[in-house]
Amino acid sequence: MTEASSLLEIRDVGKRFGSVVALRAASLTVRAGEVHALMGANGAGKSTLVKILTGVFAADGGTVSLDGKAKAFRSPAEARRAGIVSVYQDPALVPDLTVAQNLRLARVSLPAVLDHLADLGVGHLDHASFIRDLPYPILRLIDLARALASDPKILVLDEITAALPADLSEKVFRVVHSWRERGRSVIFISHRMAEVSALCDRATVLRDGVTVGVTDPARGSEERIVSLMLGSEVVKASAEAHRAAEPSPRFAGVPALEVRGLRYGHRVNDVSFSIHPGEVLGVAALEGQGQDELFDCIAGVRRAEAGSILADGKPLRLRHPADAIRAGLVLVPANRIQALLPQRSIRENVALPMVRGIGAWGPIAMTAERRRVDEAVQRLRVDTRAESELRRLSGGNQQKVVIARWLASGFQTLLCFDPTRGIDIGTKRQIYALIRDLAAAGSAVLLFTSELPEIPLACDRTIVLFGGRIVAEMPASAADEATLLRAAHGLAARAEALA
Amino acid sequence: MSLPAKTGGQRSRFGLGGPGGILPFLRRNTILALILLLIAFVAGIEVARPGTVTPIWISNALLFAAPLGILGAGQTLVMLTGGIDLSVASVATGSAYLLATNASLGSVAAVLIGLGLGLGVGLLNGVGIAVLRVQPLVMTLGTGLMTEGVMVVYSQKMLASEPRVPEFIQALGAGKVLGAVPLDLFLWAPIAIAMIWGLRRTGFGRLTYAVGDNRQACELAGVRVWQVLLVDYVLCGFFAALAGLVLVGSTNAADLSLADVYLLPSVAAVIIGGTSILGGRGGYAGTIIGALILTVLTSLLTLLDAPEPIKQILYGAIILLLAAAYARLTD
Structure with a gap:
């Protein structure tokens, strides 16, 4: 077989769930020995296509052929036997079993998986440790190693790097490279354009369940791919996000939020900063440097052990999120599932904080509520096709609903924790544009993001956390990725100490 | 109904005529599906014993369904929060017994004492579940047993006055106006309207x-959250006490096993009515139909003239079947 011949050919596959059409006519051709990117906005149908390919769902129409033979896998096991293995978006591991037990459950050989884990730099992993005790990035690597152990012809990686720190992502890329060198193929799904440019040979772009283009994702093709993904209309709006990243004005007066000497166990140590109205303060950190606890303390989810939190100059006693919300501090949490009502409508989800207090337990002013909810939903351009149950919305739209909730009920300071994790690039830009708009209208924003290149895009100023302390502070204009990364590894602090 | 494997079930969804088919239609209008089922049961009775279904029969069915419907109101509230209240039968019995033994104090005082028991046990349940975070199943099972025990002690120590059911309570539980309209409907209907409207249109309903x-x-x-849960359990206790009063009005005899047989049906009516046992989905309209279906089912089984154990087996089996069918319908 020559290298250019296609190994996998998917043609015009369709899939609907009830009245929601997930795929209309999706096509995808993968050659042997290529890394092929599958791109598209949230809800474009990438995950559904992958699940059809690996036998999780049955297609309603269209054809899948492997090595020229038509296939319709009825289960992931059948797809695996044919040489197609996927690492899905969420870890597929049982929390209450050990690593070894999980692998036995999946009927893969333990030594092979451990070999691959060693290649990924996790050679020290104790296979008797329980999955629930392991950090999230390690679970992703176990998933990957398990997939590699069955030696697939086609490896599917669905947003595997979304929750990985940079160093581990790098190791995943090395594995992908070596896989290609051995003549195997990889289908790579990621929202990070830089990764796709660096890693992939070709890219297939989906929009609304239809394949709209196959392109070369080399550097510089970014805008073209974005416009393919989004259609022309949304791109204009997202360009505004770029324009917003201009030098920040000076902020003075009483801070909207001030944190003094905050301490929480050994995770948050003596953290102090302030944000003024109209300012966006970025927080940069690697996984687990205390940012989760810091946000929780300010939002009233956890109680700080020492230090004080002031809003508009007034010290607060935060015993419950309700106290923080009353003081104008509202949280968009890391895991959007925590904040949403999966079986209720968009409207009830957005209006939830409006009925939070006993004073609002009586009759709801339906017209006024509808107006406020619709305003917020339209401002964020939430896709309302599946509005009756929130769990039917795509991840990006769910995230928008969490933000829309606070737009509708009002706030002074927005605490935004990684609002763009696992979200397509169009929605990302929309969210950053919104954050800039909110700041321009006088709100303060505290923004943590795991994607460092986005900090200069959205923030005025940045602090860097390392080991629960602030180790660096800089204006956003100086916060390029390399600087942030060095600080986030604690390197800048050491340099200062030496100086 | 076929029982295909999990993935097959997803396929079959498209096989049944897509969004325009009958099953998808019923799936969107589950209340309508329940009403059709109710009509089918009524038709079953008419077929088994032609001439049975008359306006008087319908009036009686509504009369007998009211206590279950009112019990189901409270049960709906707590099950929407993901909980359950297993003390409702004991509370209903206790409330009825307190009413009858305190009738000498005057009707109003007797009613207040009966309802007071409901509020008290509801408050206890609420504090245990909402504040102390006890599992609802364990908490209400415990308070139910306690209520029963307290009533036994009370019945042995406090038989100073002859149990007597006040006349207006008897009228409420068994009377009719205009020949065929049951009086208890004038209590049940406002509760139903308040429940359906309240769950949809008030902040408290949203939060439930x-x-x-x-x-x-x-x-x-x-x-x-504790405030919402507390109020839901207090309301549930109140509705249980109210149901007890209606029930004792219809039997005109307060004994300490009055409402025992209503415990399982109060939960079953809610589940058949489409409220998720895990909470967050459902409503009272379904519970009303569920209560009517169970009442009609009981009278159908009575008509069959089968021995009591056989009736119980059929009753249980049909409830399971309905719950399973509903789970498949709503997925």
């Missing part, structure tokens, strides 16, 4: 659903 759907999300949105 929200707490059952995702407790953590409610906390993060600034809702003090």
Whole structure:
């Protein structure tokens, strides 16, 4: 077989769930020995296509052929036997079993998986440790190693790097490279354009369940791919996000939020900063440097052990999120599932904080509520096709609903924790544009993001956390990725100490 | 109904004529599906014993369904929050017994004492579940047993006055106006309207659903969840006491096993009515139909003239079947 011949050919596959059409006519051709990117906005149908390919769902129409033979896998096991293995978006591991037990459950050989884990730099992993005790990035690597152990012809990686720190992502890329060198193929799904440019040979772009283009994702093709993904209309709006990243004005007066000497166990140590109205303060950190606890303390989810939190100059006693919300501090949490009502409508989800207090337990002013909810939903351009149950919305739209909730009920300071994790690039830009708009209208924003290149895009100023302390502070204009990364590894602090 | 494997079930969804077919239609209008089922049961009775279904029979069915419907109102509230109340039968019995033994104090005082028991046990349940975070099943099982025990002690120590059911309670439980309209409908109907409207259109109703759907999300949105749960359990206790009063009015005899047989049906009516046992989804309209279906089913089984154990087996089996069918319908 020559290298250019296609190994996998998917043609015009369709899939609907009830009245929601997930795929209309999706096509995808993968050659042997290529890394092929599958791109598209949230809800474009990438995950559904992958699940059809690996036998999780049955297609309603269209054809899948492997090595020229038509296939319709009825289960992931059948797809695996044919040489197609996927690492899905969420870890597929049982929390209450050990690593070894999980692998036995999946009927893969333990030594092979451990070999691959060693290649990924996790050679020290104790296979008797329980999955629930392991950090999230390690679970992703176990998933990957398990997939590699069955030696697939086609490896599917669905947003595997979304929750990985940079160093581990790098190791995943090395594995992908070596896989290609051995003549195997990889289908790579990621929202990070830089990764796709660096890693992939070709890219297939989906929009609304239809394949709209196959392109070369080399550097510089970014805008073209974005416009393919989004259609022309949304791109204009997202360009505004770029324009917003201009030098920040000076902020003075009483801070909207001030944190003094905050301490929480050994995770948050003596953290102090302030944000003024109209300012966006970025927080940069690697996984687990205390940012989760810091946000929780300010939002009233956890109680700080020492230090004080002031809003508009007034010290607060935060015993419950309700106290923080009353003081104008509202949280968009890391895991959007925590904040949403999966079986209720968009409207009830957005209006939830409006009925939070006993004073609002009586009759709801339906017209006024509808107006406020619709305003917020339209401002964020939430896709309302599946509005009756929130769990039917795509991840990006769910995230928008969490933000829309606070737009509708009002706030002074927005605490935004990684609002763009696992979200397509169009929605990302929309969210950053919104954050800039909110700041321009006088709100303060505290923004943590795991994607460092986005900090200069959205923030005025940045602090860097390392080991629960602030180790660096800089204006956003100086916060390029390399600087942030060095600080986030604690390197800048050491340099200062030496100086 | 076929029982295909999980993935097959997803396929079959498209096989049945797509969004325009009968099953998808019923899936969107589950209340209508329940009403059709109710009509089918009524038709079954008419077929088994032609001439049975008359306006008087319908009036009686409504009369007998009211206590179950009122019990189901409270049970709907707590099950929407993801909980359950197993003390409702004991509370209904106790409330009826307190009413009858205190009738000498005057009707109003007797009614207040009966309802007071409901509020008291409801408050106890609420504090245990909402504040101390005891599992609802364990908490209400415990308070139910306690209520029963207290009533036994009370019946042995306090038989100073002859148990007597006040006349207006008898009228409420068994009387009719205009020849065929049961009086208890004048209590049940306003409760039904308040429940259906309240769950949809008030902040408290919204929060009852929200707490059952995702407790953590409610906390993060600034809702003090314990307040919502506490009020739901107090309301449930109140409705149980009220149902006890209606029930004793219809039997005109307060004994300490009065409402025992209503415990399982109060839960079953809610489940058949489409309220998720995990909380967050459902409503009272379904519970009303569920209560009517169970009442009609009981009278159908009575007509069959089968021995009591056979009736019980059929009753249980049909409830399971309905619950399973509903689960498949709503997926």
